[in-house]
Amino acid sequence: MNNIDRRGFLVRTGLALSAAVLTEACSRTFASQQAPQRRFTRWEDLRAQFLLSPRLIHLATFFLASHPTPVREAIARHRAGLDADPIGYWFEHEEKQEAMVLRAAADYLNADPTDIALTDSTTMGLGLLYGGLQLRTGQEILTTVHDHYSTETALRLRAERTDAVVRQISLYRSLKTVSREEIVDSLRKGITPATRLVAVTWVHSSTGLKLPIHEMALAIQAINRSRDERDRIIFCVDGLHGMGVEDFSVSELGCDFLVAGTHKWMFGPRGTGLVWGHPKAWPITQATIPTFSGQAYELWMENKSSQALPPSVHMTPGGFHSFEHRWALDEAFIFHQAIGKSKVTQRIYELNQQLKQGLAAMRHVTLHTPMSQDLSAGIVCFEVAGIEPRAVVEKLRQRGIVGSVTPYATKYVRLAPSLINSPKEIETTLEAIGTLRIT
Numbered sequence: 001m002n003n004i005d006r007r008g009f010l011v012r013t014g015l016a017l018s019a020a021v022l023t024e025a026c027s028r029t030f031a032s033q034q035a036p037q038r039r040f041t042r043w044e045d046l047r048a049q050f051l052l053s054p055r056l057i058h059l060a061t062f063f064l065a066s067h068p069t070p071v072r073e074a075i076a077r078h079r080a081g082l083d084a085d086p087i088g089y090w091f092e093h094e095e096k097q098e099a100m101v102l103r104a105a106a107d108y109l110n111a112d113p114t115d116i117a118l119t120d121s122t123t124m125g126l127g128l129l130y131g132g133l134q135l136r137t138g139q140e141i142l143t144t145v146h147d148h149y150s151t152e153t154a155l156r157l158r159a160e161r162t163d164a165v166v167r168q169i170s171l172y173r174s175l176k177t178v179s180r181e182e183i184v185d186s187l188r189k190g191i192t193p194a195t196r197l198v199a200v201t202w203v204h205s206s207t208g209l210k211l212p213i214h215e216m217a218l219a220i221q222a223i224n225r226s227r228d229e230r231d232r233i234i235f236c237v238d239g240l241h242g243m244g245v246e247d248f249s250v251s252e253l254g255c256d257f258l259v260a261g262t263h264k265w266m267f268g269p270r271g272t273g274l275v276w277g278h279p280k281a282w283p284i285t286q287a288t289i290p291t292f293s294g295q296a297y298e299l300w301m302e303n304k305s306s307q308a309l310p311p312s313v314h315m316t317p318g319g320f321h322s323f324e325h326r327w328a329l330d331e332a333f334i335f336h337q338a339i340g341k342s343k344v345t346q347r348i349y350e351l352n353q354q355l356k357q358g359l360a361a362m363r364h365v366t367l368h369t370p371m372s373q374d375l376s377a378g379i380v381c382f383e384v385a386g387i388e389p390r391a392v393v394e395k396l397r398q399r400g401i402v403g404s405v406t407p408y409a410t411k412y413v414r415l416a417p418s419l420i421n422s423p424k425e426i427e428t429t430l431e432a433i434g435t436l437r438i439t
């Protein structure tokens with residue numbers, strides 16, 4: 001095995017293998033969805049797939065995923081293989097496993113695998129995308145004051161490096177009165193003839209507000225109708241807290257790029273994520289990190305250009321990865337598909353409604369996240385009168401309830417009921433918040 005030379009291997013298997021690999025990936029994905037251990041009739045059975053401490057009520061699993069059984073087992077299998085024979089196992093699995101992951105991600109998103117680049121996190125995707133999108137002199141990036149550190153910093157670094165102009169707008173006046181119309185209207189008014197890129201976040205982790213991405217996309221498409229292809233507005237979305245919660249198909253969403261980590265709501269291996277791009281939008285990207293795609297590498301060894309490869313391949317950063325994690329990502333998509341996207345959404349909405357309604361009825365609590373599921377997803381933000389958010393989270397933790405504080409300039413208590421929670425747990429949480437008083 002030590003003598004395996006990459007070129008020989010790729011020539012033997014390389015491009016010819018891809019079609020066969022994809023076919024196998026398809027049939028395996030289908031077979032996995034049918035497997036009995038992946039079909040749940042009771043939410044308790046789903047919860048039993050996780051090694052989460054039963055002593056705690058976990059309302060912050062969106063922060064970093066706990067791995068369900070199929071993901072955990074796949075990681076263990078790949079790790080054992082790599083530990084026993086790193087080069088042999090890698091050559092045997094690299095192309096096949098990456099194809100399986102892309103196939104499973106594409107099935108979940110209802111997209112084409114060639115429109116997906118694999119990354120290690122949302123932040124990596126945002127950094128690569130915003131750092132490399134080609135802009136002409138005078139073209140500006142429009143973003144908002146509501147975005148996460150990762151979007152804001154990726155854009156600031158881009159601006160510092162290239163003098164790109166980044167302009168921030170607010171999409172609403174108050175969370176108390178915010179509406180879908182106000183958000184779309186603010187976006188429309190914020191766009192100027194110079195706007196080439198719009199960068200927003202689907203669900204704000206600062207407040208739990210969900211943006212009407214589809215309506216925003218329609219507004220942008222209407223403006224684009226009178227623009228040249230070179231000036232078309234490219235709509236980019238940090239979709240981290242939408243994916244794994246919302247029942248959507250990426251092509252119907254209407255954005256040009258969706259960037260997300262898969263190690264939070266999706267329950268994917270820690271250190272995984274993706275960028276999906278519309279085929280018409282991918283050409284505007286420029287890679288920063290060399291890809292390790294077999295085809296690109298092979299062409300390089302033959303002194304040939306890899307220009308003709310899909311841009312998503314170039315945008316999949318190379319170097320070797322923690323492959324045991326990356327190759328187990330298909331299991332997370334299959335896990336979600338086996339539950340069913342609409343069931344996932346319904347369950348998360350129900351638990352969030354229960355929590356929000358309970359909080360709204362408490363006189364010492366100010367709920368900041370809109371009540372309507374039209375404007376919220378799986379994150380609930382609030383304050384308790386007279387108690388600092390950090391102290392609230394600590395007091396809840398003492399009672400075995402795990403929440404978090406929004407990591408933004410304005411701080412709120414943040415709870416995120418998800419698939420691993422039950423109505424009973426939400427009830428217990430509400431009882432605990434109900435008894436919180438200034439001491």
Ligand SMILES: Cc1ncc(COP(=O)(O)O)c(C=O)c1O
Binds near residue numbers: 120123204241260261
């Ligand atoms: C909206 C948003 N985007 C991006 C991130 C960063 O995600 P990742 O860990 O996948 O880089 C977070 C939180 O961690 C977030 O809340």
